[in-house]
Amino acid sequence: AWADQDLGGVTNWLATLPEGAICEATMIDVAYEAAALAPIASLSLAATLPQTESRDDLLVHAMSQWAFTDSTQAIDWAKNISSPDLRDRMLAAAAVSLAARDGAAAAALVGKSVRPGIVQDRAAVLVVQLWAQTSPQAAANWVNLFPDSSVRSAAIKSLAVVRNQQLASAGN
Secondary structure, three states: OHHHHOHHHHHHHHHHOOOOHHHHHHHHHHHHHHHHHOHHHHHHHHHOOOOOHHHHHHHHHHHHHHHHHOHHHHHHHHOOOOOHHHHHHHHHHHHHHHHOOOHHHHHHHHHHHOOOOHHHHHHHHHHHHHHHHHOHHHHHHHHOOOOOOHHHHHHHHHHHHHHHHHHHHHHO
16 A cells, blocks of 8 residues: 555665565565556666566566556567567567557567467467457457467367357346
8 A cells, every 4th residue: 555655765665674485475565566656667677676487477467557658668678678588578568458449559569579389379369359349350250360279279169268258238
């Protein structure tokens, strides 16, 4: 709650804590709280932490929050991440945040900037789910470009689920 009211004060207080697991866990908690209102500050806090899975999960979360409000700057920043795996996760999170507003841009980001593999596959399916809610035909057209694979099957199923939900809503 303090982070929501006075992030600067919390950040100053964090600097007084002795290094160690408790400090790192507290910084992660504060950075998660800050991500919604101040994603760049959250990323800055996370960047001071040792490289761990928890830190990387926090970075991805903060990226998704930032991309929701300023996708262009967030994506540009993420493209400079030196770790290819972390960069892929962050760009995938940005694409998912972008998908409901601009499905075509999200699809292009997943296709061009995220390396083939499980992260790209998951992001593609999530982009389809979100994009199909506003532009089902455009999302379907993109899915038709996928090679015959489990990802294409999952994306087609997602399209069907969204379509059935839309039909059910229209019937009410």
